[in-house]
Amino acid sequence: MSFIVAIDGPAGSGKGTITKLLAQKLNLLTMDTGAMYRCVTLYLLKNNINIEETEKVELALKDINIDMKEIAGVQNFFLNNKNVSNDIRTKEVDSFVSQVSHIVCVRNAMVNLQRKLAEGKQMIMEGRDIGTNVFPNADVKIYLDASAEERAKRRLKQNLEKGIDNISYEKILENVKFRDNNDKTSNVAPLKKAEDAILIDSTGMTIDEVVNKIEKIVIKNM
């Protein structure tokens, strides 16, 4: 029997990290839905398909087969049987994937794929429209939020850990607010809390505290 935990929320809310930790703790499968949009983007780039030409994109979708397989504990993505797990993380894909994820036919195809791949499975999935659109009947819905200031602080810390020290806190905060606005006002799959989602504001909470809180909610619903 399927069991779905949906974790939605804005960029930088920690949903990626939290979802991975919860999957391990609760023995649930995960699905990196962002990677799927990255696979489509890679295919369009490799085949020189202009993303503004929606009809060509729609045709291309018929030739795109995406699959995922766990290899040594890591989720790998296959595009038409080729392992593209590294190729989908390039700067080029980074710079086009957001636009591609806003194309309606792409979105519909990926949502169908996500539903198909989750059939009969026990999964925890993170994204922005998992609880509102992909799985409106999910067993548990969490909307993970944090103040823009907190998310900017986290991003600054991550940057410094990676040796990136040329982007100021103010610039990062501006970017976080810009992305929030784009995500929330998007015509396609806007970011919003499902009415029946439990809101968790992680501002001032540690990762462990957030994981423990969600774990308790999931266990109660299992």
Ligand code: DC
């Ligand atoms: O999480 P990520 O950076 O791999 O996501 C890639 C892009 O896809 C990013 O622009 C957000 C978008 N995305 C989406 O629109 N819906 C999802 N469920 C997951 C990601």
